[in-house]
Amino acid sequence: MPTQERLDAIADAAVAVVASGGARALTHRAVDARAGLPIGSTSFSVRTRHDLLRLTLRRITATTQAGLDSISVPDRLSVDQALHLAETVLEHLATTPAPHRARMALLLELEDEDRAELTDRAPVRRQLLAAARQLLVALGSPDPAARSVDLVGLIDALVLYRSLDIAPVDSTTVLRAFLRDSARVPS
Structure with a gap:
């Protein structure tokens, strides 16, 4: 089970990936690289691309609302x-x-x-x-x-x-x- 700190790092990296490369750039591997995580870390924590997308959307909302x-x-x-x-x-x-x-x-x-x-x-x-x-x-x-x-x-x-x-x-x-x-x- 990933920690909240790990999920936050993945979410922040996912937002950064989409911000710089667009929605199609959002891959588990790209998020791993952006977050400085070992390859496979994001897919272990967030299984599907749709789940990764949902995590990204929640992070955008949370950041905007903060x-x-x-x-x-x-x-x-x-x-x-x-x-x-x-x-x-x-x-x-x-x-x-x-x-x-x-x-x-x-x-x-x-x-x-x-x-x-x-x-x-x-x-x-x-x-x-x-x-x-x-x-x-x-x-x-x-x-x-x-x-x-x-x-x-x-x-x-x-x-x-x-x-x-x-x-x-x-x-x-x-x-x-x-x-x-x-x-x-x-x-």
Whole structure:
């Protein structure tokens, strides 16, 4: 029976393999090499490729979710305060680019059942939506439920732009514009 420490090392290596080489690069041997383990260690601990894939998906979710529990949203926020909170979440997520690169690679190649953990059905997404809704309520948004989906999607896009090094984007300007628009009371 593999130890949790061994499974964590395998999961981290699997994320790194997918982040650098795509979903098709995910093999037991590639994970062994990336983790610095003897050949056969990963297949001993995680028998099938599908099990290895599931372990990778769980690690991406856990890495993305880590630290989000500490987000606290006050009852009232100005646009600048909301911007600071949104940027804090963005910075937290963007500090670990490998899981986001791996997520993108897996989104392109997985079947629907496995993709679910990486899309709007992911547990971390529910947590982000709840925090975004709280932020928008505190900001005074007239439709926080609908706008929370947009805010999470916007932050997700900004994280992917950074993680994949697609192009420079001024996230502060983008988020400020979104939050100002969200705070407006419809006429």
